[in-house]
Every structure is written in structure tokens, then in C-alpha cells.
Amino acid sequence: MFLAALLSPAxxxxxxxxxxxxxLLQKDVSAFEQLYDRHSRxxxxxxxxxxxxGGTAEEVVQDVFLQLWRNAERYDESRGPFxxxxxxxxxxxxxxxxxxxxxxxxxxxxxTEQLPPxxxxxxxFEKQIDDKRRAEKVRTLMGFLSPQQRKAIxxxxxxxxxxxxxxxxxxxxxxxxxxxxxxxLLRLKEGLQAT
Amino acid sequence: MTNCEQxxxxxxxxxxxxxxxxxxxxxxxxxxxxxxxCAKAVEEARSVVSQLAYLAPEAAPSDMLKGRLMKTIRxxxxxxxxxxxxxxxxxxxxxxxxxxxxLLTAYSEWNSVQLRxxxxxxxxxxxxxxxxxxxxxxxxxxxxREAAIMMDPTSVKVALTAMNPQMPALEAMWHSQMxxxxxxxxxxxxxxxxxLQLWLIPKAPGGKPMPSMTVRPDADGTLMLLVANPPEVMxxxxxxxxxxxxxxxxxxxxxxxxxxGGLS
Numbered sequence: 001m002f003l004a005a006l007l008s009p010a011x012x013x014x015x016x017x018x019x020x021x022x023x024l025l026q027k028d029v030s031a032f033e034q035l036y037d038r039h040s041r042x043x044x045x046x047x048x049x050x051x052x053x054g055g056t057a058e059e060v061v062q063d064v065f066l067q068l069w070r071n072a073e074r075y076d077e078s079r080g081p082f083x084x085x086x087x088x089x090x091x092x093x094x095x096x097x098x099x100x101x102x103x104x105x106x107x108x109x110x111x112t113e114q115l116p117p118x119x120x121x122x123x124x125f126e127k128q129i130d131d132k133r134r135a136e137k138v139r140t141l142m143g144f145l146s147p148q149q150r151k152a153i154x155x156x157x158x159x160x161x162x163x164x165x166x167x168x169x170x171x172x173x174x175x176x177x178x179x180x181x182x183x184x185l186l187r188l189k190e191g192l193q194a195t
Numbered sequence: 196m197t198n199c200e201q202x203x204x205x206x207x208x209x210x211x212x213x214x215x216x217x218x219x220x221x222x223x224x225x226x227x228x229x230x231x232x233c234a235k236a237v238e239e240a241r242s243v244v245s246q247l248a249y250l251a252p253e254a255a256p257s258d259m260l261k262g263r264l265m266k267t268i269r270x271x272x273x274x275x276x277x278x279x280x281x282x283x284x285x286x287x288x289x290x291x292x293x294x295x296x297x298l299l300t301a302y303s304e305w306n307s308v309q310l311r312x313x314x315x316x317x318x319x320x321x322x323x324x325x326x327x328x329x330x331x332x333x334x335x336x337x338x339x340r341e342a343a344i345m346m347d348p349t350s351v352k353v354a355l356t357a358m359n360p361q362m363p364a365l366e367a368m369w370h371s372q373m374x375x376x377x378x379x380x381x382x383x384x385x386x387x388x389x390x391l392q393l394w395l396i397p398k399a400p401g402g403k404p405m406p407s408m409t410v411r412p413d414a415d416g417t418l419m420l421l422v423a424n425p426p427e428v429m430x431x432x433x434x435x436x437x438x439x440x441x442x443x444x445x446x447x448x449x450x451x452x453x454x455x456g457g458l459s
Contacts, residue, residue: 040261041256062264
């Protein structure tokens with residue numbers, strides 16, 4: 001029922017992200033500025049949520065967009081839409097920064113500095129709703145999860161904690177935490193696909 | 196692919212980056228085999244995970260961030276274009292340089308003409324000033340000579356009486372070496388361009404009047420004439436006379452004598 005309410009007409013884009021990214025390969029400053037204007041708020045919101053410091057968040061956002069400018073060829077439009085790829089890049093950068101600052105997760109320190117892999121083929125919802133409606137939809141869907149599920153998922157996504165670290169933080173069994181996270185994300189997936 | 200089953204519960208955790216090191220290494224080793232099922236499942240899980248970004252409270256970066264970023268981007272774009280292979284077209288800066296050179300040349304030529312005109316005008320002004328100085332020096336010389344003649348005790352005074360009793364008398368001072376100075380006051384201006392001409396009347400019987408210089412009184416009637424080189428010496432002259440003559444003077448009097456004064 002709530003999914004029906006989230007349905008929205010298609011959001012025609014005068015200049016699709018993929019086309020703008022292709023222009024980045026030609027060092028088109030105008031294309032870069034359009035991409036920045038379209039997605040900087042979403043990227044900044046995510047990075048700020050992770051780092052909780054505006055100044056540091058802006059540094060990371062700057063780094064993300066500079067990486068986009070300098071390595072635009074790493075985005076393969078045939079493998080998925082642009083914005084999930086960009087948000088994944090931003091999250092990884094933010095978590096790297098958080099890790100460097102806190103030294104809480106040696107696990108992530110072992111990972112190499114790589115741009116994120118391209119995400120899955122675009123679900124239908126990607127093409128149909130804009131950022132704001134998408135945010136509302138995700139929040140609504142997350143609202144249907146249990147508080148423990150939401151907490152576990154948020155610790156993993158925004159804090160970069162592993163299953164074990166989340167179990168320790170929540171003082172819950174490791175298997176329970178894994179189930180919360182997996183089932184919560186599957187339910188979210190189903191909700192997104194239903195729209 | 197037969198062992199995909201054991202990884203099915205790892206897709207979401209892997210997409211989140213939440214797997215512990217041992218699980219992650221094992222799963223990545225499996226993915227490295229090229230398993231399409233797991234690869235697709237992971238991509239789908241990542242797509243869902245990426246949506247979690249929208250749980251973050253909405254916030255906007257500062258305008259300064261965009262300003263800094265765009266400045267860097269533009270600089271790098273300009274640098275990238277600058278590093279491109281040489282083009283056959285003439286770069287804009289070269290055109291600008293050529294235009295500047297042409298403008299400079301035109302300006303230099305114009306400036307040169309201006310300078311030449313200025314030099315010519317300066318030379319003309321200098322020549323005029325020199326001429327003016329020369330004239331002033333000449334006038335000064337004449338004035339000195341007039342003063343010397345009039346002040347010298349050896350000069351001979353000649354009173355010229357007007358034939359017309361309404362006319363004022365004139366006076367001449369004649370120095371044997373420096374010449375004759377003729378002066379008068381309230382002298383009426385001759386009609387039109389006519390002038391007053393000085394004549395030297397020789398002592399020799401039957402001698403014709405010797406024509407001398409002409410003069411016109413100034414606006415207030417003052418008459419002043421210096422004859423530096425009289426046509427006749429004093430000792431051979433009987434009298435001085437003045438007639439009214441056409442402009443430029445005459446070789447012999449054409450009108451009746453207006454003033455006459457004998458040398459004593």
C-alpha cells in the first residue's frame with residue numbers, strides 16, 4: 001500500500017548521467033558541473049552522516065568528485081546506473097576517512113584503495129523516481145523493519161562495522177546480527193522492486 | 196558453481212562490507228572463479244545497499260566547496276587541453292600577440308607623426324621667437340640710436356614749420372654720423388594710405404629735393420622717424436621738408452610742402 005503511494009511518474013532527465021559521464025572523458029567542465037549540481041547533495045548527506053563533521057565531509061566530497069573527474073572511465077554504464085556507483089564510491093571514501101581517524105576497523109585497512117565495483121543492473125525504480133522520492137521510499141521501507149534490524153544495518157552501512165563488531169556493539173549473537181542484516185536488506189529489496 | 200549454496204547468505208553482508216576477513220576472502224576467491232550467479236546476486240545486493248544512502252538526513256555542501264572544486268576542475272581541464280598535441284590552428288594568444296603588435300606599430304607610427312608635427316611646430320615657434328627677438332633688438336637698436344641722436348650735443352636741431360597754421364610744428368635732430376630723427380605730436384593722419392615723406396633740400400642752386408623715408412603718425416598723432424642713412428650730408432643740405440605722398444613715397448614731391456625747416 002505504501003509502495004503504491006511512492007509510485008511517481010517518470011523523471012525525464014534532459015541530460016542522463018551516463019551521457020554526462022561520457023562527456024567527462026572529453027574533460028567537459030560543464031558536464032562535470034551538471035553532475036555535481038545533480039548529486040552533490042546526496043553525496044554530501046551520506047558522507048556527513050558517516051563522518052558527522054561538516055569540514056571533513058566536504059573534504060571527502062571534494063575527493064569523490066575529483067576522482068570522478070580524473071577517473072570517469074572507471075564507470076561502466078553498461079553495468080548499472082551512475083548514482084549508486086557514485087554513492088558507493090562516496091561511502092567507501094568516507095569510511096576510509098573514518099577508519100583513518102578512529103582506527104577502529106583494521107579489517108578495512110587491509111583493503112586496497114580501489115574505486116567501487118559497478119553495482120547491479122538498474123532496478124526499475126532507479127529510472128522512475130528522483131532522489132527525494134527515493135529517499136522517502138527507502139525511509140518508509142526501513143520503517144517497516146524492526147529497530148534491531150535498522151540499527152544493525154545502519155551500523156554496518158554508516159559506521160562500517162563488520163558483523164562481529166555489530167554483534168559486540170549490540171551485545172547480540174553473531175548469527176542473529178547476520179540474520180537481521182540479511183533479512184532486512186532482502187525486505188528492502190523486495191519493497192523497492194515492488195514499486 | 197556447485198558450492199554457490201554456501202555463499203548465498205553472504206551476498207548482503209559482502210555488499211555491505213560487513214563480512215569478517217575469513218568469510219570475505221573465501222567469497223572473493225569464489226567470485227574470482229567467475230561464478231555468474233553469485234556475481235549477479237552481489238550486484239543486486241549492492242544496488243539495494245546503495246539505497247541506504249538515502250537514510251542520511253538531507254544536507255547540502257557549502258557553495259565554497261563547489262567554488263574550490265570548480266576552480267580545480269577548470270585548472271585541470273585547461274592543463275589537459277594545453278597538453279594536447281599541437282594544433283595547426285594559431286592559438287588565440289598568438290592572435291592576441293599579433294593584434295597587440297599591430298596596435299603597437301600603428302601607435303608608434305601615429306606617435307612618430309605626432310612627434311614630427313610637434314618638432315615642426317616647435318621649430319616654427321622658435322623661429323618666430325627668434326624673429327621677434329631680432330625685431331625687438333632692431334627696434335631697441337633704433338630706439339637707442341634715436342635716443343643717442345636726440346641726446347647728443349653735436350646734433351643739429353631743425354624746426355619744421357607747418358605751411359598750414361592749423362598743423363603742429365615738427366622737430367628734427369640731425370647727427371652727422373648717426374642720422375636724422377624726426378618727431379612730432381598731434382600730427383593728423385594722412386587720408387587713406389597716404390604717407391608723409393621727408394625731403395632733403397640741397398644747398399646747390401637748382402638742386403632737386405632728395406627723397407628720403409616715409410612715415411605715418413600713430414593713432415594718437417605721435418610721429419617718430421629715424422633716417423639712419425640720409426641721402427645727403429648735412430653740410431650739403433639747406434633745409435628739410437615734408438610732403439604728403441602716395442603709399443611707398445615718391446621720387447619727387449607731388450604735393451605742396453607741408454612742413455619746412457632750414458638748417459642754421
